Amino acid sequence: MTWPRRSGTWLATRAAVVVVFLAAVQAGVQTRLINPLFVATPTTAIAGAARGLANGTLGGPMLTTLYEVAVSLVLSSVAGLAVGYLLWRFTDLGRAYEPWVAGLFAAPLILLYPIPLVIFGRTTTAVIAQATVMAVLPVILYTRQGLAGIDPPLLKVAAVYRLRHWQALRHVFLPAAAPTLVTGLRLGLIYILVGVVSVEYLASIGGLGKTINFAYLQFNMAEVYSAVTCVFILAAVLLAIVGRLQWMVRR
Amino acid sequence: MLRSRLVTGLCCAALVLGAAACGNPTASKPVVGTSPLNLIVPDSGNFTSGLPVYVALAQGFFKKEHLSVTVVNTTGGATNVAAVLAGKGALGVDTGPVSVVAANLHGADLKILGADTTGMDILFFTKAGSPITSIYGLSGKKVGFSSPGSSSNVALNVINSDLKAKGMKPAVGEAIGGPPMEYTAVETNQISAGFTAAPNLFSYVRDGSIRLLTSLSSYPAYKNVAVRVIFGSGSYIKSHGAQVREFLTAWHEAWAFAFANHAKALADWRNGAKLSEPVSVLATGFSYYTPATQRLLPIDGLQQDISDAVSLGVLKAPLTASQLASDVESGYAASASSSG
Amino acid sequence: MKLTSTRAVRIGTAVVALGGWEAVARSGLLPGTVLPPFSSVVAALYDLVQQSSTWFQFYVSIWAIGLGLAIGAGAGLVVAAVIGISASVWRTFEPLLYYAGSLPKIIILPVLLLYLGTGIYSKVGMGAVSAFFPVAITTAQSMREVKGTYIRAARSLGAGPLRLVTNVYAPAAIGPILSGLRLGLAVAVTGVLLAETSVASAGVGYQAMQYYDNLRIADMYALLLLVLLAAVAANSLLGWLIRHVTRYSQATERVFFT
Numbered sequence: 001m002t003w004p005r006r007s008g009t010w011l012a013t014r015a016a017v018v019v020v021f022l023a024a025v026q027a028g029v030q031t032r033l034i035n036p037l038f039v040a041t042p043t044t045a046i047a048g049a050a051r052g053l054a055n056g057t058l059g060g061p062m063l064t065t066l067y068e069v070a071v072s073l074v075l076s077s078v079a080g081l082a083v084g085y086l087l088w089r090f091t092d093l094g095r096a097y098e099p100w101v102a103g104l105f106a107a108p109l110i111l112l113y114p115i116p117l118v119i120f121g122r123t124t125t126a127v128i129a130q131a132t133v134m135a136v137l138p139v140i141l142y143t144r145q146g147l148a149g150i151d152p153p154l155l156k157v158a159a160v161y162r163l164r165h166w167q168a169l170r171h172v173f174l175p176a177a178a179p180t181l182v183t184g185l186r187l188g189l190i191y192i193l194v195g196v197v198s199v200e201y202l203a204s205i206g207g208l209g210k211t212i213n214f215a216y217l218q219f220n221m222a223e224v225y226s227a228v229t230c231v232f233i234l235a236a237v238l239l240a241i242v243g244r245l246q247w248m249v250r251r
Numbered sequence: 252m253l254r255s256r257l258v259t260g261l262c263c264a265a266l267v268l269g270a271a272a273c274g275n276p277t278a279s280k281p282v283v284g285t286s287p288l289n290l291i292v293p294d295s296g297n298f299t300s301g302l303p304v305y306v307a308l309a310q311g312f313f314k315k316e317h318l319s320v321t322v323v324n325t326t327g328g329a330t331n332v333a334a335v336l337a338g339k340g341a342l343g344v345d346t347g348p349v350s351v352v353a354a355n356l357h358g359a360d361l362k363i364l365g366a367d368t369t370g371m372d373i374l375f376f377t378k379a380g381s382p383i384t385s386i387y388g389l390s391g392k393k394v395g396f397s398s399p400g401s402s403s404n405v406a407l408n409v410i411n412s413d414l415k416a417k418g419m420k421p422a423v424g425e426a427i428g429g430p431p432m433e434y435t436a437v438e439t440n441q442i443s444a445g446f447t448a449a450p451n452l453f454s455y456v457r458d459g460s461i462r463l464l465t466s467l468s469s470y471p472a473y474k475n476v477a478v479r480v481i482f483g484s485g486s487y488i489k490s491h492g493a494q495v496r497e498f499l500t501a502w503h504e505a506w507a508f509a510f511a512n513h514a515k516a517l518a519d520w521r522n523g524a525k526l527s528e529p530v531s532v533l534a535t536g537f538s539y540y541t542p543a544t545q546r547l548l549p550i551d552g553l554q555q556d557i558s559d560a561v562s563l564g565v566l567k568a569p570l571t572a573s574q575l576a577s578d579v580e581s582g583y584a585a586s587a588s589s590s591g
Numbered sequence: 592m593k594l595t596s597t598r599a600v601r602i603g604t605a606v607v608a609l610g611g612w613e614a615v616a617r618s619g620l621l622p623g624t625v626l627p628p629f630s631s632v633v634a635a636l637y638d639l640v641q642q643s644s645t646w647f648q649f650y651v652s653i654w655a656i657g658l659g660l661a662i663g664a665g666a667g668l669v670v671a672a673v674i675g676i677s678a679s680v681w682r683t684f685e686p687l688l689y690y691a692g693s694l695p696k697i698i699i700l701p702v703l704l705l706y707l708g709t710g711i712y713s714k715v716g717m718g719a720v721s722a723f724f725p726v727a728i729t730t731a732q733s734m735r736e737v738k739g740t741y742i743r744a745a746r747s748l749g750a751g752p753l754r755l756v757t758n759v760y761a762p763a764a765i766g767p768i769l770s771g772l773r774l775g776l777a778v779a780v781t782g783v784l785l786a787e788t789s790v791a792s793a794g795v796g797y798q799a800m801q802y803y804d805n806l807r808i809a810d811m812y813a814l815l816l817l818v819l820l821a822a823v824a825a826n827s828l829l830g831w832l833i834r835h836v837t838r839y840s841q842a843t844e845r846v847f848f849t
Contacts, residue, residue, distance in 0.1 A: 275654070276647070276654050276711075276793075277792070277793050281601075291709070294799075295805055321792055323790060323791065323792045324791065324801070325789065326788070326790075330790055333701045333790070334790050336705060337705045337706075337709055338708055338709045396701060431803055432807050434624065435622075435624050435625060438625075440621045525801065526805060527805045527806075527807055550839060
């Protein structure tokens with residue numbers, strides 16, 4: 001699959017779709033079909049986001065959120081890849097733990113957010129801890145799945161060439177499993193984005209989530225949606241980067 | 252292969268249909284002759300809102316007024332307002348007037364119907380072993396409040412004005428949440444002091460693990476300020492004025508009953524709200540609240556609430572007297588108090 | 592032999608983890624209002640399962656989750672069917688679904704409250720909105736990944752569009768759809784429970800908040816433990832279903848965490 005030659009067209013179509021959707025919302029709010037007490041017009045939100053980013057009132061929280069997301073991503077990726085690999089390498093461990101990891105993944109872990117708050121205090125570290133725990137699970141599952149799904153002939157290739165385990169890993173196994181691994185990382189990123197902003201919102205600490213919560217409590221819907229716009233921008237940029245990585249790896 | 256897939260498919264379909272056949276488990280048929288009312292109560296364990304509601308339920312005051320009340324709990328503050336605006340047929344209690352006014356400034360049509368609590372009842376506390384012995388020890392320390400614009404936020408603001416007047420650094424406010432979260436935060440040293448209101452956390456006061464720093468007399472300026480109010484949506488009030496009057500009558504009767512029958516009222520509250528504190532601890536509430544503090548009318552001191560909101564940054568500018576007046580609709584409470 | 596060592600690993604881990612929990616809790620490192628000892632939680636659990644009110648709250652939450660999942664997954668399948676048909680449409684919309692899906696849904700709770708009220712239907716709405724995205728994304732993706740050879744083979748045998756859907760797309764997609772449902776279930780549970788902790792008069796989330804407000808922390812943990820066990824059970828069931836249904840897929844086809 002080649003990168004679409006006219007990548008500009010995809011971007012343009014996507015942008016057009018978004019604009020149409022936002023225009024509909026704008027019309028809805030302005031005609032009071034959608035209650036303006038709970039939804040701000042897209043124009044107000046976007047203008048407010050631009051303003052807030054420029055003068056730092058939203059830029060600062062955005063950087064805090066970005067920092068939390070970045071650290072969580074690194075921690076959960078490293079830990080997830082390592083544990084996922086171990087669960088594949090040592091099949092007994094894998095068979096024993098994989099259902100537990102899958103089960104934990106299905107549980108509403110966000111409800112346990114007060115625990116990191118107590119352990120790490122009301123700091124960004126607590127947010128990172130919660131998001132990392134939530135994201136490491138899909139990375140583990142997808143890593144193990146990716147490695148387990150390697151075509152058997154490839155395993156034989158590694159044996160035929162008498163590659164040492166770490167050589168085989170580097171040159172054969174990881175490239176073969178890469179598509180699934182990156183899918184796992186992408187899913188982990190989504191869980192991190194949701195987890196970070198949710199904990200910030202619920203506990204009123206950190207960056208954009210705290211801004212959203214405080215603005216909501218003051219019925220300042222313009223600021224709520226400006227901050228949501230910033231979250232969207234952050235998510236879009238990060239997901240686009242990982243999406244590109246995913247495309248590169250699929251080749 | 253086909254048969255096993257068929258079996259699986261049929262089992263799944265049967266499960267889904269069976270589940271779909273079960274109706275909404277929370278749908279209750281309202282008692283004939285009563286009107287339904289969703290009552291938005293932040294925390295049923297609060298003396299100022301939980302007690303009258305569960306007394307009214309247990310003693311039949313709501314039934315007498317032909318009301319079928321469903322209690323909806325929230326996380327307080329603006330969520331109360333959101334819930335009232337959302338619920339068809341909802342009244343809210345135990346809410347800071349600032350939240351109501353702020354919503355109105357953004358186009359909501361809410362009306363303050365009566366006072367819920369008059370006089371600042373917020374009590375700040377620290378851990379037992381803490382070196383802080385008075386509010387002056389809070390200078391520069393982290394102190395918890397529930398959410399921006401709440402009565403606890405205002406109380407902290409008052410303390411900070413006091414500190415500033417004495418040339419000391421203000422305390423740093425942290426929006427933690429209600430008393431249970433305050434207790435946990437204080438216990439784990441996330442904050443130096445938290446807040447509560449009687450009788451929440453009083454079993455810990457009693458056994459000495461927390462120490463109160465303030466008392467009712469710490470806020471003389473607020474003796475006649477309504478720090479929390481009862482409110483509803485303007486359109487609902489207009490179309491269901493009778494129900495509003497009925498609710499306020501029941502509320503008034505519940506307080507009258509409670510102040511005359513401490514033990515019975517506490518038992519009703521404890522059973523209805525499924526509280527775990529012993530009655531002896533819950534009874535401390537009566538040392539803090541009186542018929543004067545729990546009166547529906549007059550709704551005093553709203554101007555003070557507004558200026559607090561402005562100084563806290565929750566409101567951009569103070570309201571004019573006429574703006575404030577349009578936010579209040581005290582006629583229903585007046586007829587309720589007189590009939591009760 | 593293999594089964595025994597798996598069991599040994601699990602039992603060993605459980606003993607170490609739970610023992611560690613008990614030790615840390617009793618050591619006073621974390622206060623009892625944050626981490627009560629495992630033994631207290633078990634005792635509370637024993638009491639909890641005997642109360643009919645606990646099961647009523649579970650029924651309320653499960654009803655909301657179920658209905659929310661059904662609506663969200665249904666909408667997700669419809670949208671995925673529309674998007675997955677053509678490569679260009681899919682490439683346009685897929686990133687948008689990802690971006691929107693990564694926004695925390697708790698933010699739209701006030702809007703849901705406004706339109707669906709403070710009762711159970713706002714929780715259903717949260718469940719539906721949460722579940723929509725994973726189902727839509729995985730289903731659309733699986734449609735794109737149906738091997739072209741299968742489609743061409745079916746067409747060459749004279750399959751019309753309906754037969755194509757029932758005999759090629761559906762069997763190929765059913766595995767990923769069920770996996771998407773599995774993800775959807777997990778996020779629907781989270782969404783509904785979070786909504787119940789915010790504004791509610793019934794449900795597991797509501798009950799957990801009641802326990803917390805009364806500082807009955809062991810009871811709260813016991814309730815959350817019950818939720819975890821239920822989630823694990825539902826997840827295993829779906830996992831079994833997925834394996835059963837995709838038994839005839841080749842090993843190289845990607846089926847998410849069987």
